[in-house]
Amino acid sequence: MFERVKRIIEDYVRRDDLQITGDTDVLCDLGINSLELMELVCAFEMEFNVDIPEKEIRRFLIVDDIVAYLEKESAVAE
């Protein structure tokens, strides 16, 4: 799951200097704004075939938060 999330972020952010780990801060380390975060969320929704409500987005502080949410939602879907 982490690798899939990481690939989506890398494809979106496209920065050579970016080393994405679970602790990477979603806004500050990735250097994205709120619109870009929404676009990333839409990319996650398409990749994992889930709906991510806005109230969950506020909990996406670091990459591991996204991974944990998607793991949980994927498990529910199966």
Added chain:
Amino acid sequence: MRRCRRAQDRAAMAAGELLVAYAIDDAYGLRCRRADRRMTSEGKPFFSRPDNVHFNISHSGEYVLVGVDRAPVGVDIQCHTSATEGVARRIMSADAFASWKASADRAAAFFDRWVEKECALKWRGVGIGELTQTDAPLPQGVSVFRLPAPEGYSAAVCGTPPTPPRLVPEDQLLNVSC
């Protein structure tokens, strides 16, 4: 500022701070060094001395937008990049989304809507996770106003009725007294 890694963002944030210093001096004769900078309960900075002066900063592309007021204010400016359908679907009603799909300039239509939403969130001092709050009514006397913006940009302010925005060239900021 240290937390933001992109050089372009750092430059825009520095310009934003200079613009705030310029604007509060220009509008209220307030030097930022003498003003007491505090945070609201939502973590939104403002100056509390001698009287409350609120400000808000947004940057996108080559422009930085700053709003200052005696009352809370939220601003947003966005360069027209590509508009994604997924985000459009999230921020628009079904009717608005259908109109947007049929619009001749989808990017402009999308960003016009986005800046209206974003400045309202910033007025409230909340993040994107509260996007649905933008549909909640604003208090009396507070509205969202679209601002004239450079070609290829959309801009809006949430607060009391604004005066027209002024373009401040970069070199003018170098002489700002703090």
